[in-house]
Amino acid sequence: MKTADAIVIGGGIAGISAAAELAGDMSVLVLEAESQLGYHATGRSAAIFIRNYGNETLRALNTESAPFLQQPDGVSEQSLLSPRGEMLVATDEELDALDAYKTGSTGLEKLTPAQAVELVPILRKDAIAGAVIEWDAQDIDVDRMLAGYVRLLKVRGGKVEANAPVTGLHRSSGLWTVQAGGQCYQAPIVINAAGAWAEGIARMAKATDLRLLPMRRSAALLPAPLGYEIRNWPLFASATEKWYAKPEAGKLMVSPADEDPVDPHDAWVDDMVLAEGLHRFEQAVFTPVTRVETSWAGLRTFSNDRTPVVGYDPKAEGFYWLAGQGGYGVQTAPALARLTAALICNSNLGLQPDIVRALDPGRFNP
Incomplete structure (x- = not known):
């Protein structure tokens, strides 16, 4: 014993x-x-x-x-954080959700559609009705x-x-x-x-x-869009969390932001859920998804x-x-x-x- x-x-x-x-x-x-x-x-x-x-x-x-x-004494000799930023973009139908997110938030900067596209050039400017960025969001x-x-x-x-x-x-x-x-x-x-x-x-x-309640969250790693240097792009996401994307080791990680209730298990991707999420992502950008290099899923458990x-x-x-x-x-x-x-x-x-x-x-x- x-x-x-x-x-x-x-x-x-x-x-x-x-x-x-x-x-x-x-x-x-x-x-x-x-x-x-x-x-x-x-x-x-x-x-x-x-x-x-x-x-x-x-x-x-x-x-x-x-x-x-920022200063993880006893755990690391240097910060666990590095610059990234998080940008939310909203269509006309998502403006209420964007306003709700801003309520109680701190450190957000409002962006014009042009400014949002300047940060992430693959976004469709005509699809953006509003955008905000949290510059202080950081990779862990x-x-x-x-x-x-x-x-x-x-x-x-x-x-x-x-x-x-x-x-x-x-x-x-x-x-x-x-x-x-x-x-x-x-x-x-x-x-x-x-x-x-x-x-x-x-x-x-x-x-x-x-x-x-455990819920599945999926993600896929895509090749970086041809002709773009993505390393300094912020994480960018729809205001209603229909998808989000983030530079990851020279590639682009995209998630359908799914929350499907499941039993506890070693999670794997549902191909249909991933395909639908990637389609939603494609509606916000003008570069098509041509290949998924790898995909995975994890469980997020909520009260x-x-x-x-x-x-x-x-x-x-x-x-x-x-x-x-x-x-x-x-x-x-x-x-x-x-x-x-x-x-x-x-x-x-x-x-x-x-x-x-x-x-x-x-x-x-x-």
């Missing part, structure tokens, strides 16, 4: 960053079902930090994460971020067990016993950072049913209010939720990791009380 003060279920960026923060004050063990860390959502992220992405709670978490991403080096957190976790004495899918979970005499990968582990605290599998982990623990679920379960003692991050998991990981360490170790929360309440699992069972 292997023991720890806290067991983290899930070795994506959420679980690893929280484990690294906790390891400064207690013994921590991470259980990862796959043979490698960050295999699912973390490894398939769009890898961009957008301050105005998400609802009010998420924007507060983005703001809280920004200083760490997700691989370096995850590797740095893993290194910090191990330096602090934390341990990782890969190939350890959880098959059993019960509590007795103040301890959780976890069966995983043919082994047994015990700890007074279990942190559910299992991403798309978080609901299944909660059912094993007889914790609250929060009805988290009913599209806000992460972070905190102790209201009915399962010692069961802590760190789930429902949706498409915001990488950029909110530093803030949520520090909040997790603060809540578990009873230290300064660092966030406003209303934000902490908005994340609490108990909000669904008042």
